[in-house]
Amino acid sequence: xxxxxxxxxxxxxxxxxxxxxxxxxxxxxxxxxxxxxxxxxxxxxxxxxxxxxxxxxxxxxxxxxxxxxxxxxxxxxxxxxxxxxxxxxxxxxxxxxxxxxxxxxxxxxxxxxxxxxxxxxxxxxxxxxxxxxxxxxxxxxxxxxxxxxxxxxxxxxxxxxxxxxxxxxxxxxxxxxxxxxxxxxxxxxxxxxxxxxxxxxxxxxxxxxxxxxxxxxxxxxxxxxxxxxxxxxxxxxxxxxxxxxxxxxxxxxxxxxxxxxxxxxxxxxxxxxxxxxxxxxxxxxxxxxxxxxxxxxxxxxxxxxxxxxxxxxxxxxxxxxxxxxxxxxxxxxxxxxxxxxxxxxxxxxxxxxxxxxxxxxxxxxxxxxxxxxxxxxxxxxxxxxxxxxxxxxxxxxxxxxxxxxxxxxxxxxxxxxxxxxxxxxxxxxxxxxxxxxxxxxxxxxxxxxxxxxxxxxxxxxxxxxxxxxxxxxxxxxxxxxx
Numbered sequence: 202x203x204x205x206x207x208x209x210x211x212x213x214x215x216x217x218x219x220x221x222x223x224x225x226x227x228x229x230x231x232x233x234x235x236x237x238x239x240x241x242x243x244x245x246x247x248x249x250x251x252x253x254x255x256x257x258x259x260x261x262x263x264x265x266x267x268x269x270x271x272x273x274x275x276x277x278x279x280x281x282x283x284x285x286x287x288x289x290x291x292x293x294x295x296x297x298x299x300x301x302x303x304x305x306x307x308x309x310x311x312x313x314x315x316x317x318x319x320x321x322x323x324x325x326x327x328x329x330x331x332x333x334x335x336x337x338x339x340x341x342x343x344x345x346x347x348x349x350x351x352x353x354x355x356x357x358x359x360x361x362x363x364x365x366x367x368x369x370x371x372x373x374x375x376x377x378x379x380x381x382x383x384x385x386x387x388x389x390x391x392x393x394x395x396x397x398x399x400x401x402x403x404x405x406x407x408x409x410x411x412x413x414x415x416x417x418x419x420x421x422x423x424x425x426x427x428x429x430x431x432x433x434x435x436x437x438x439x440x441x442x443x444x445x446x447x448x449x450x451x452x453x454x455x456x457x458x459x460x461x462x463x464x465x466x467x468x469x470x471x472x473x474x475x476x477x478x479x480x481x482x483x484x485x486x487x488x489x490x491x492x493x494x495x496x497x498x499x500x501x502x503x504x505x506x507x508x509x510x511x512x513x514x515x516x517x518x519x520x521x522x523x524x525x526x527x528x529x530x531x532x533x534x535x536x537x538x539x540x541x542x543x544x545x546x547x548x549x550x551x552x553x554x555x556x557x558x559x560x561x562x563x564x565x566x567x568x569x570x571x572x573x574x575x576x577x578x579x580x581x582x583x584x585x586x587x588x589x590x591x592x593x594x595x596x597x598x599x600x601x602x603x604x605x606x607x608x609x610x611x612x613x614x615x616x617x618x619x620x621x622x623x624x625x626x627x628x629x630x631x632x633x634x635x636x637x638x639x640x641x642x643x644x645x646x647x648x649x650x651x652x653x654x655x656x657x658x659x660x661x662x663x664x665x666x667x668x669x670x671x672x673x674x675x676x677x678x679x680x681x682x683x
């Protein structure tokens with residue numbers, strides 16, 4: 202895998218992502234997973250492992266794992282095992298976390314995405330089911346810490362990659378693609394601010410051809426912006442340490458967005474430190490092939506499948522198709538506009554251009570677009586049938602978006618934006634332009650194309666921008682060559 206070097210070092214990045222599953226109850230109890238409740242009001246006896254309680258597997262959490270495996274081309278293990286991961290921390294009431302170790306439910310698979318025009322593929326090691334821990338609260342207690350156990354027992358899928366990424370840009374693009382997939386198939390709401398989608402980045406550097414360097418794990422990156430900043434800083438820090446002759450120590454680090462720096466939290470543990478052993482309270486998880494096939498039959502069309510269909514059915518370039526399938530809402534908006542207008546590529550251009558520019562500037566999703574797909578389709582039809590020019594179309598779009606009017610044709614009439622398509626009127630304008638610009642005419646006849654463009658510009662100016670540019674080009678060329 203080729204990679205750019207930073208000061209002679211190759212960057213190696215792997216990811217562990219915790220996706221909170223969209224279930225109403227916890228993975229081993231009936232306690233609610235709703236976000237925002239008062240501290241410790243959604244932790245039941247099972248979550249706290251009080252004496253006499255036993256965990257019971259949440260079937261919907263397993264269904265989410267099956268969906269992810271199918272979406273990523275993974276193997277769904279017919280039999281997987283739950284284990285106890287033992288460590289002491291105040292927000293872990295049992296003293297262990299129920300997770301999966303030797304035999305996870307989802308094995309292998311891959312995530313593909315585009316970085317610019319280049320296709321990248323990141324291999325997955327596994328995705329395993331586990332319960333979340335609680336949360337330690339520090340800020341609001343004036344020097345003391347509090348523990349909120351509402352999250353304890355919340356169902357997670359931990360998705361682990363091979364160390365396949367070679368730049369910060371690749372890492373962020375992978376995280377965005379995985380985020381898109383889990384939200385698309387409906388197993389996670391993807392809310393990074395609420396902790397529903399949290400990424401840990403394992404970062405190391407090495408000289409090309411050398412063994413993998415010592416990694417440091419940046420924990421709980423909950424925004425793509427912070428992810429980029431944290432990994433960039435960590436890369437610079439590790440290279441500086443090595444260049445100064447110091448060794449990198451394996452560690453877990455946190456990113457401080459206020460300072461833009463990472464800092465070591467604790468020495469990084471290895472699997473042996475957690476003393477994994479099979480959980481005696483939970484039998485093996487057995488998934489029948491019929492369940493997998495029934496889930497496959499009910500799966501929504503996946504982004505990569507839909508993108509391939511857009512290429513096939515609408516003749517879009519692969520880049521356009523991939524961009525338009527960044528979300529279900531974006532894909533639906535495009536498909537509605539393409540079908541209604543009969544101009545798929547023009548619809549794609551407008552959505553990736555003017556529509557996206559407006560959405561980004563106002564920081565809203567396409568669900569809240571102020572020009573719906575039907576109006577965009579009408580606008581595109583007026584461009585393709587020659588009623589208005591592209592410049593006029595942008596004026597119409599701006600008026601619709603700004604709420605000046607609600608209908609495309611009303612804006613065209615009110616602003617007098619109809620193109621001049623009358624051949625007789627255009628020929629008269631062209632004759633006048635030719636007569637008034639003998640030097641440009643002579644230069645064109647001498648083989649200078651720039652002179653032709655200048656004459657077109659004069660004709661458009663004389664028509665006050667209302668002439669159909671294609672028609673002007675055709676008539677002018679005929680007149681000059683005739």
